[in-house]
Amino acid sequence: DIQMTQSPSSLSASVGDRVTITCRASQNINYYLNWYQQKPGKAPKLLIYAASSLQSGVPSRFSGGGSGTDFTLTISSLQPEDFATYYCQRSYHTPPWTFGQGTKVEIK
Amino acid sequence: EVQLLESGGGLVQPGGSLRLSCAASGFTFSSYAMSWVRQAPGKGLEWVSAISVSGGSTYYADSVKGRFTFSRDNSKNTLYLQMNSLRVEDTAVYYCAKDRTYCGGDCFSPDFDYWGQGTLVTVSS
Numbered sequence: 001d002i003q004m005t006q007s008p009s010s011l012s013a014s015v016g017d018r019v020t021i022t023c024r025a026s027q028n029i030n031y032y033l034n035w036y037q038q039k040p041g042k043a044p045k046l047l048i049y050a051a052s053s054l055q056s057g058v059p060s061r062f063s064g065g066g067s068g069t070d071f072t073l074t075i076s077s078l079q080p081e082d083f084a085t086y087y088c089q090r091s092y093h094t095p096p097w098t099f100g101q102g103t104k105v106e107i108k
Numbered sequence: 109e110v111q112l113l114e115s116g117g118g119l120v121q122p123g124g125s126l127r128l129s130c131a132a133s134g135f136t137f138s139s140y141a142m143s144w145v146r147q148a149p150g151k152g153l154e155w156v157s158a159i160s161v162s163g164g165s166t167y168y169a170d171s172v173k174g175r176f177t178f179s180r181d182n183s184k185n186t187l188y189l190q191m192n193s194l195r196v197e198d199t200a201v202y203y204c205a206k207d208r209t210y211c212g213g214d215c216f217s218p219d220f221d222y223w224g225q226g227t228l229v230t231v232s233s
Contacts, residue, residue: 001170034219036153043203043223044145044153055208055221087153089218095167097143097218099153 002027004088006100012108019075021103023088028068032092035064035073038102039084048073049091075105083107110134110222112204117227124194124231130187130204130224138182141207141216144189146200147226156202157189158216165214172198194231201226 003026013019023033031051036044046055048064051071061076075082088100116128130142144156157178158167166178177190187204205220 036220038153043226044220045223046208046219046221049208049219089153089155091218095155095158095216095218096169097155097158099145099155102152 001096002029002090002092002098004090004098004100006086006088006103008103009101010104010106012106013078014108015078015080017078017108019078019082019105021073021086021088021105023066023071023073023100025069025071025090029090029092031067032090033064033066033071034089034091035062036087036089036099037082037084038087044087047086078105110206112206112222112224114202114204114224114227117202117229119230119232120194121233122194122196122231125190125192126194126229128189128191128202128227128229130189132185132187132204132206135206135222137185139210141211141218142180142187143205143207143218143220144178144187144202145205145220145223146198146202146229148197148200151200154200155218158218159187160214160216161210161212162214191229194229196231199229199231201228 033051035048038044052064143158175193206222207217208219208221209217
């Protein structure tokens with residue numbers, strides 16, 4: 001199975017900072033990569049699909065990039081409501097549609 | 109408004125069984141593949157199972173294969189996850205989730221754009 005590895009596992013940042021989270025697949029998954037945001041006690045929310053497409057209703061400060069095995073999620077200017085845990089997920093053809101282990105973004 | 113409402117969670121002993129349901133509304137249920145995703149307490153997300161629009165194709169994570177059965181009733185807009193031979197490590201919040209797009213037949217588009225609120229399954233003696 002294809003493994004998904006996120007880095008870092010956690011980070012501390014301030015409001016207004018630019019934040020980048022990385023996700024690496026153990027095999028080529030083309031652009032079949034999604035990003036989710038999850039806040040405590042809540043269901044995950046789809047932010048980015050197909051590596052770089054912004055889900056409807058998601059603020060434009062979120063952007064995704066990459067292809068093949070290396071992907072990024074960037075928050076251009078961190079807002080108070082962005083403190084959460086972020087997960088990448090492969091969506092390549094057949095399952096299992098594995099998630100990364102998560103990156104917790106905390107307030108510095 | 110799309111809504112997914114899970115039910116059926118609870119406390120069960122190891123080796124026991126439980127059936128989860130997910131009632132869907134606000135979209136054409138029979139046009140979308142669906143999945144279950146779980147999250148153990150304090151842990152990350154784990155995809156569990158998926159079902160095609162007709163219910164004719166199902167997939168399972170290795171961790172639940174042979175123990176869980178995913179089905180759907182398109183006439184009732186409802187999903188079911190039958191969980192047998194439950195283990196302590198199955199303890200988690202279980203979410204049902206909707207594929208973002210319709211891709212026809214037995215294909216899947218596992219970009220999950222809507223999720224339920226989750227139902228907690230606790231396996232303990």
